[in-house]
Amino acid sequence: TIVVHENHLGPDKHNLWAMQQSEAYESVIVLEDDSMISPSLFYFAQQALAYYGNDERIAAISLYNYERNEVCNYPFMKVNDAYDNYFYMKASSRGLIITKEHWLRFKEAKATPNELDIPPRYLSWSNDIWEKQFNIYLIRENKYWVYPTVSLSTNFGELGAHVNRDIYRNAFQTGMQQGIKKQFNFSELKN
Numbered sequence: 001t002i003v004v005h006e007n008h009l010g011p012d013k014h015n016l017w018a019m020q021q022s023e024a025y026e027s028v029i030v031l032e033d034d035s036m037i038s039p040s041l042f043y044f045a046q047q048a049l050a051y052y053g054n055d056e057r058i059a060a061i062s063l064y065n066y067e068r069n070e071v072c073n074y075p076f077m078k079v080n081d082a083y084d085n086y087f088y089m090k091a092s093s094r095g096l097i098i099t100k101e102h103w104l105r106f107k108e109a110k111a112t113p114n115e116l117d118i119p120p121r122y123l124s125w126s127n128d129i130w131e132k133q134f135n136i137y138l139i140r141e142n143k144y145w146v147y148p149t150v151s152l153s154t155n156f157g158e159l160g161a162h163v164n165r166d167i168y169r170n171a172f173q174t175g176m177q178q179g180i181k182k183q184f185n186f187s188e189l190k191n
Contacts, residue, residue, distance in 0.1 A: 038177040041152040059143040063095030065151040083187040087144040091134035095153030108121040151176045
């Protein structure tokens with residue numbers, strides 16, 4: 001099905017619209033137009049959905065691995081353990097999987113930015129940015145996203161609504177799973 005919108009939605013409204021499609025399709029993978037994906041993406045997606053799909057503490061599944069902490073702008077490296085994932089109380093638009101249940105819980109929560117002590121960097125974002133809304137929801141509801149240790153997507157940071165200077169163009173590129181990995185070892189949140 002090809003959906004042509006009558007009006008330009010912009011990245012935030014479009015991402016929310018794409019996530020809402022989980023209501024019809026049970027789960028969706030959302031990628032931006034400047035994303036590149038690993039050949040292992042669908043193996044990861046199937047296994048992560050099977051492992052975390054019914055866990056109410058999980059709010060979504062990222063396909064992207066952060067190499068920098070966006071809040072404090074420091075390098076971020078996951079502890080090297082036996083697992084192919086970690087948990088992060090942060091939403092990411094650089095490739096995600098969301099189920100109908102994840103979406104409906106977020107949609108019904110109605111996060112408001114002034115009721116919490118959230119990082120100042122998030123407060124500086126417009127209230128229209130979907131990631132800000134989702135991050136507030138995560139903090140308030142004590143929920144997490146599942147992140148891969150090695151990215152299944154990367155982002156080229158093309159100039160657009162959220163990347164307005166050339167210095168950010170390569171800021172979102174990250175190392176990505178090469179070749180085909182068919183089996184992933186996931187950890188539980190308590191671990």
